[in-house]
Amino acid sequence: xxxLFALPAKLVGQTLSGKVVxxxxxxxxxxxxxxxxxxxxxxxxxxxxxxxxxxxxGRHSLRISFVGYKTFASLFIMSSDSLLLKDIxxxxxxxxxxxxxxxxxxxxLRRQQVSLSMEIVGADYLRRNLGGSLMQSLEKLPxxxxxxxxxxxxxxLIRGLGFNQVVVVENGIRHEGQQWCADHALEIDQFAAxxxxxxxxxxxxxxxxxxxxxxxxxxxxxLPAGHTAGGSADLMAKSNNGLYGGSVNLYxxxxxxxADARMTWQEYGDYRVPADTMxxxxxxxxLHENRLRNTxxxxxxxxxxxxxxxxxxxxxxxxxxxxxxSGFFANAHxxxxxxxDLDLHDRSSRDMQLPFQQVSHTKIIxxxxxxxxxxxxxxxxxxxxxxxxxxxxxxxxxxMPPVYPSEQSAPETLERAYDKTVFxxxxxxxxxxxxxxxxxxxxxxxxxxxxxxxxxxxPAFTQTSAGAFILDKFKVNEKLLLQGALRYxxxxxxxxxxxxxxxxxxxxxNSTYLTRAEAITRTFKNVNWSxxxxxTPGKFFLKVNAGSSFRMPIAKELAANxxxxxxxxxxKGDPSLSAEKSYQxxxxxxxxxxxxxxxxxxxxNYFPNYIYLNPTARHDYFYGxxxxxxxxxxxxxxxxxxxLQLTYRFLSNWNASLAGEYLYTRxxxxxxxxxxxxxxxxASALAxxxxxxxxxxxxxxxxxxxxxxxxxxxxRIVPPERPTPAYQVFSFSAGGKVKTGAQYISVSLQVQxxxxxxxxxxxxxxxxxxxxxxxxNVILAVKxxxxxxxxxxx
Amino acid sequence: xxxxxxxxxxxxxxLFTTACDKxxxxxxxxYPVIDANAPGTFPVQCSTVKRGEKFTFKxxxxxxxxxxxxxxxxxxxxxxxxxxxxxxxxxxxPVKKPVNPFLLIxxxxxxxxxxxxxxIQEIEVPADIDPGDYHFMIRLTDKEGWxxxxxxxxxxx
Numbered sequence: 001x002x003x004l005f006a007l008p009a010k011l012v013g014q015t016l017s018g019k020v021v022x023x024x025x026x027x028x029x030x031x032x033x034x035x036x037x038x039x040x041x042x043x044x045x046x047x048x049x050x051x052x053x054x055x056x057x058g059r060h061s062l063r064i065s066f067v068g069y070k071t072f073a074s075l076f077i078m079s080s081d082s083l084l085l086k087d088i089x090x091x092x093x094x095x096x097x098x099x100x101x102x103x104x105x106x107x108x109l110r111r112q113q114v115s116l117s118m119e120i121v122g123a124d125y126l127r128r129n130l131g132g133s134l135m136q137s138l139e140k141l142p143x144x145x146x147x148x149x150x151x152x153x154x155x156x157l158i159r160g161l162g163f164n165q166v167v168v169v170e171n172g173i174r175h176e177g178q179q180w181c182a183d184h185a186l187e188i189d190q191f192a193a194x195x196x197x198x199x200x201x202x203x204x205x206x207x208x209x210x211x212x213x214x215x216x217x218x219x220x221x222x223l224p225a226g227h228t229a230g231g232s233a234d235l236m237a238k239s240n241n242g243l244y245g246g247s248v249n250l251y252x253x254x255x256x257x258x259a260d261a262r263m264t265w266q267e268y269g270d271y272r273v274p275a276d277t278m279x280x281x282x283x284x285x286x287l288h289e290n291r292l293r294n295t296x297x298x299x300x301x302x303x304x305x306x307x308x309x310x311x312x313x314x315x316x317x318x319x320x321x322x323x324x325x326s327g328f329f330a331n332a333h334x335x336x337x338x339x340x341d342l343d344l345h346d347r348s349s350r351d352m353q354l355p356f357q358q359v360s361h362t363k364i365i366x367x368x369x370x371x372x373x374x375x376x377x378x379x380x381x382x383x384x385x386x387x388x389x390x391x392x393x394x395x396x397x398x399x400m401p402p403v404y405p406s407e408q409s410a411p412e413t414l415e416r417a418y419d420k421t422v423f424x425x426x427x428x429x430x431x432x433x434x435x436x437x438x439x440x441x442x443x444x445x446x447x448x449x450x451x452x453x454x455x456x457x458x459p460a461f462t463q464t465s466a467g468a469f470i471l472d473k474f475k476v477n478e479k480l481l482l483q484g485a486l487r488y489x490x491x492x493x494x495x496x497x498x499x500x501x502x503x504x505x506x507x508x509x510n511s512t513y514l515t516r517a518e519a520i521t522r523t524f525k526n527v528n529w530s531x532x533x534x535x536t537p538g539k540f541f542l543k544v545n546a547g548s549s550f551r552m553p554i555a556k557e558l559a560a561n562x563x564x565x566x567x568x569x570x571x572k573g574d575p576s577l578s579a580e581k582s583y584q585x586x587x588x589x590x591x592x593x594x595x596x597x598x599x600x601x602x603x604x605n606y607f608p609n610y611i612y613l614n615p616t617a618r619h620d621y622f623y624g625x626x627x628x629x630x631x632x633x634x635x636x637x638x639x640x641x642x643x644l645q646l647t648y649r650f651l652s653n654w655n656a657s658l659a660g661e662y663l664y665t666r667x668x669x670x671x672x673x674x675x676x677x678x679x680x681x682x683a684s685a686l687a688x689x690x691x692x693x694x695x696x697x698x699x700x701x702x703x704x705x706x707x708x709x710x711x712x713x714x715x716r717i718v719p720p721e722r723p724t725p726a727y728q729v730f731s732f733s734a735g736g737k738v739k740t741g742a743q744y745i746s747v748s749l750q751v752q753x754x755x756x757x758x759x760x761x762x763x764x765x766x767x768x769x770x771x772x773x774x775x776x777n778v779i780l781a782v783k784x785x786x787x788x789x790x791x792x793x794x
Numbered sequence: 795x796x797x798x799x800x801x802x803x804x805x806x807x808x809l810f811t812t813a814c815d816k817x818x819x820x821x822x823x824x825y826p827v828i829d830a831n832a833p834g835t836f837p838v839q840c841s842t843v844k845r846g847e848k849f850t851f852k853x854x855x856x857x858x859x860x861x862x863x864x865x866x867x868x869x870x871x872x873x874x875x876x877x878x879x880x881x882x883x884x885x886x887x888p889v890k891k892p893v894n895p896f897l898l899i900x901x902x903x904x905x906x907x908x909x910x911x912x913x914i915q916e917i918e919v920p921a922d923i924d925p926g927d928y929h930f931m932i933r934l935t936d937k938e939g940w941x942x943x944x945x946x947x948x949x950x951x
Contacts, residue, residue: 281879281943335943337877395875398899402870402892568933568943615939617862619901626865626899628933628941671939674821717823719939 016078017051018085020044020064028090031066037435037475055082059478066090069225113473115483115532115545116201117588117601117643119144123221126190128703128735128748130236130781132243134190134218140707142643142659143200143601145681148764148773153185153326157763158200159603159641160663160680161213164554169207170218171318171365173382176422176447179210180458180556182765183566184388187322187361189301191234191247191264194221200643201603202549202584204528205485208443208467212549212582220318223309224253224260228790232783236266240752240777242350243268245299252789256309264301269350270327271295274758274775280337288346290775296350297326315368323360327352332769333392334566354413355392361385374433380426390416394454397565398625399504408501410453417452437473442466449555451498456562457571459498459517461555465491481534489528491552494521495559506622514623517559517573524579526550532586543588551580557611557632563625567720567768570624571613574632582607595649602642610637613678614671615719635670637677639663653692660685665716675718679763682714682724695736700744702736714762724767727759746783753777826857826936828944837930840884842949846921855934856910862935863903864913870895871927871947878929878945887926887949896923896950925950 016035020028027048034041035052037060044050057078062085065071069090076083119141131137135146135154146154147162156166163182168175170188178184196218203211224230229252237244245266252259270291278285287293300323307316330340333355345353363384370377391413394404404412428441444466451460469487476482497519503511530547560573583606590599611634618629641663648656661684665677688707695702713726735748756776760767829835832854843849855861872890877883896919904911930946 280877281945282881283877283879284881337879337945339874339877393875396869399897402895402897568941615935615941617935617937617939619863619865619933619935621865621899621901626867626901626931626933628865628935628939630939715823720941723823 014055014082015051015053016055016060016083016085017049018062019047019049019087020066021048021087021089022069023089023091028066028069031064031069031090034063034065036061036063037478062088064088064090070222113481113534114199115481115534115543115588116199116203116530116547116586117143117543117603118200119198120195122195123193124746126193126196127234127746127781127783128733128750130190130748130750130779131752133185134188134193134196135186135216137190138196138198138216140659140686141198142645142661142686143641144198145763147182147679148761149183149185149766153324155179155184155186156198156216157679157681158198158214158216159661160639160665160677162679164210165213165551167203167207167211167215168218169215170363171220171382172367172378172380172426173363173365173384173424174207174445175218176384176420176445177359177361177386178388178418178420180554181418183328184357184359185324187324187359187386188218189247189262189264189299189303189320189322191249192221192262192301192303192320193218195219200601201545201586202528202530202547202582202605204489204526204549205469205471205487205530205547208487208489209465209491209524209526209550209552209579212551212580220305220316221249221260223307223316224251224258225790226253226255228253229788230786230790231788232785234264234781234783236779236781238268238777238779240774241268241271241295247301258305258307258309260303260305262301262303264303265299267298267350269296269348272775273772274756275772278331278769278771280332280335280769283337285331285337288342289349291349292329292771293340293345294327294330294353294356296352297324297356299324312371313369315366318363318365318367320363321360323358325352325356325358327356328392329766329771330355334564335568335768336565355390355415357388357390359386359388361387374431376430378426378428378430380424382422382424384420384422384424386418386420386422388416388418389414390453390455395565398563398627400454400502404454408454412454414453415455416457418458419450419452421448422446435475437475439471440469441471442468454501455565456498456500456516457560457564458554458556459559460496461493461559463491463493463552463555465489465552479535479537481536483530483532483534485530485547487528489526489550490524492521492523493552493555493558495519495555504622504625516561516623518575520559520575522553522558522575524552526579526581539591539593541588541590541592543586545584545586547584547586549582549584551582551611553577553579553611553632557613560632561623563627568627569615569630570620570627571630572623572632577611577632577634578609580607580609580611580634590645597645597647599645600642601644603640605639607637607639609634610667610677612637612667612670612672616671633670635672636668637665638668639665639677653694655690655692657688657690658685667718672718676716678718678721680714680716681763682712682726684709684711686710699736699738702734704734705732707731707733711759720768721762722768722770724760724762727757729757729759730754743785743787745785746781748781750779751776752779822859822936822938822940824858824936825940825942826855826861826934828932828934828942829854829856830944837946837948839878839880839882839946840948841946842951843919844951845919845923845925848916848918851913851915851917853913853932854910855904855913857908857936859909860906860937861904861908861911862937862939863901864932864934865901866898866915866917867900867929867931867933868896868898868917868948869929869931870897870924871929872924874927876929876945878947879943880946884927884947884949886947890926892924894923895926896920896928919950923950 031044145157199215231250234247247264249262272290303320365382424445426443447463467489471485474482498517500514532545535542560571585604588601614633644660646658690705714724733750737744932944
């Protein structure tokens with residue numbers, strides 16, 4: 001959907017009229033034009049024109065929808081005079097041909113409907129800012145960071161909360177991987193994302209347990225227009241790790257039936273850092289050609305989509321499979337220095353030796369939508385399977401036998417395996433009645449998790465959860481929107497017993513097979529609420545939201561009793577933990593003027609019982625094999641912070657922007673009272689300047705951007721973190737669209753870390769061993785659309 | 795233009811002045827220290843101990859606030875998979891398969907509120923264990939849970 005501000009062209013009489021045309025100027029007959037808030041709908045006539053009589057004074061909006069075209073919405077103010085709108089141009093829904101550009105105005109409208117702070121980006125934004133993974137491509141958004149694990153993978157971190165405190169939704173279904181695990185990435189194909197919405201705040205009322213820090217909602221690409229067939233090819237290359245890859249899409253649609261397929265593939269070598277030696281403790285590790293040994297990898301994804309579309313009923317079926325394999329830095333497995341065979345590792349920068357990980361994720365989703373009267377009913381059904389394996393050489397830590405026993409069923413190099421199967425279902429009914437939009441919904445999920453390999457971190461478990469919610473949006477008037485929500489959740493986790501496969505020696509000299517996890521079953525119930533308002537009197541806007549969120553403790557927090565040799569720590573769960581609860585107050589205020597926009601989004605957050613892995617002073621001889629004891633505990637936590645975004649357009653072609661973020665965290669009780677929370681991102685600002693020349697013949701939508709990321713030092717740490725010094729990193733990007741025949745080829749170029757600056761990221765998995773971030777990286781991405789059948793949209 | 799410039803500068807200043815916190819007082823952010831150069835320290839990188847004999851582990855620990863506990867771990871490194879945390883490398887025996895390697899895991903408390911502590915432990919090396927390359931790991935915590943690791947390569951003859 002695109003929203004533009006329709007500008008009055010001419011003022012006549014007492015009516016509202018206009019004309020709907022296609023992008024080639026053809027009048028469109030039969031488009032539905034709805035006048036809001038009156039909700040009067042009219043079709044456009046043979047000439048594409050429409051006319052509303054006796055329209056009241058004040059703010060109104062128009063919604064123009066037409067099958068095969070993107071829905072258009074516009075805002076206008078009716079004075080005592082009548083209004084003839086400028087021609088309204090509808091763009092064909094063939095997103096694959098013309099770029100799906102999410103206009104800033106659309107973002108504004110969407111944001112005005114949500115009282116929480118929110119960021120929205122489209123596929124075009126992702127390509128311009130293409131990073132190693134979807135989350136890295138979003139890192140320029142204020143308040144959003146990643147927990148990086150090398151060149152490819154990363155996990156979302158929203159205002160400093162990540163892991164199981166952020167929910168990721170793809171095609172309407174919660175994405176379930178191994179969120180708890182630090183060296184594991186999100187299995188999402190960024191080329192398949194049509195639009196990404198990031199909600200920065202507690203959103204349990206929408207997504208249930210775990211949406212305590214926020215949610216990343218990934219929407220699919222728009223559906224192809226009627227009676228068309230075509231496709232596109234995305235190609236990309238990166239200089240730093242020698243990545244090359246592509247994504248090919250094909251689609252076809254009759255009027256009601258469509259099918260769409262995508263294949264993505266990429267391969268990359270070891271990534272380079274601006275250092276030739278690094279130190280794991282005092283042990284110097286020389287880096288061959290500045291490359292981090294064994295960080296190469298590959299990714300292969302397949303997506304299929306088919307569906308049936310009518311104006312009343314729509315049903316889409318998705319099938320996707322992602323597979324990735326990536327190496328871990330060979331000279332350190334977590335905190336442990338490893339000696340490596342340099343001849344073997346340095347022979348090629350593109351091969352993968354031990355240790356490495358393999359992840360496959362399969363999804364089958366059915367999404368249906370049914371409209372009747374003033375109602376819209378949505379149903380989402382999903383199945384997914386996540387299978388992850390971590391391979392490394394067998395090292396007999398602690399009491400493990402010196403030689404791996406041949407009778408063990410797991411292969412000698414399989415350190416860990418996690419197999420997760422999830423069934424999900426969501427039902428939702430949205431009813432529009434007078435000024436209310438009332439949504440009632442329910443959702444449920446069933447998870448089954450099994451484990452494998454010789455290393456133990458979490459036990460096998462099954463988990464069932466269900467929730468029901470009611471959400472009301474009440475439009476008091478054109479300026480004020482109120483909303484309130486209430487949700488009830490119920491969840492049960494059943495943890496299976498786990499016994500060591502080897503014996504440990506007690507202090508008295510007895511050998512026993514230790515029980516690492518006891519069988520336990522816990523049930524959690526929670527009621528959450530949210531209330532907010534959006535006030536938009538004109539250019540100025542104000543948002544206020546207060547709400548609660550919760551998170552059921554995960555298997556690791558309840559039942560861990562094993563040694564994490566990546567960190568040399570003995571992690572001990574607590575089966576009596578309560579569900580983590582959070583209360584947050586969000587504010588959002590700003591100005592949307594033609595040349596200038598500003599937005600300030602402060603928040604205040606309190607957890608009465610944050611679940612925290614507390615490092616103690618003790619070492620454990622028996623269960624911990626001499627390692628430091630880390631206990632899961634709960635403490636009161638205070639967090640507050642803000643993002644600030646400013647943009648200013650000047651000299652018609654120039655644009656300056658600043659996006660800053662600040663976060664403060666503090667534990668108010670418990671053993672680490674006064675300390676921060678782990679992985680708290682330091683304050684930072686992204687200052688940028690963009691030049692957009694009018695080279696319409698040569699390069700349409702051309703842009704040149706120079707960015708500088710300024711990051712403050714982070715001294716607020718908690719064991720085992722280390723302070724991270726301040727840094728500044730520059731990046732340059734440029735691009736545009738070249739017209740060849742009837743289509744536009746999009747080209748985007750980025751030079752990340754332009755000056756090859758050596759710096760550390762506080763939220764990187766490898767920060768603890770002082771691994772610098774990637775050096776200069778030139779990224780080229782090209783998108784070539786093609787038409788097999790149907791009209792071009794340009 | 796001027797107005798905007800001013801606004802940017804003000805915003806940047808506002809962001810960074812609030813960003814730079816006063817350092818927290820009373821919060822310990824320092825790791826405990828295992829002094830590698832304290833006189834009498836044993837074993838050190840590349841030390842040798844003998845089977846069937848006792849040796850005395852000696853180390854000097856210190857912390858800015860209060861020490862916690864420590865643990866010792868001796869395990870074989872016959873396959874040379876891991877490296878010590880030290881700068882220098884020691885000459886190693888050829889890679890071999892362990893038959894009856896020596897394994898020692900012991901944890902020790904440190905009396906409360908100690909800023910400095912001299913650790914002394916007598917360790918007996920059994921006579922029937924495999925000789926060769928071993929790692930001697932020292933893990934030291936302070937009261938707040940900061941942990942310092944030190945892995946030393948030793949040889950058992």
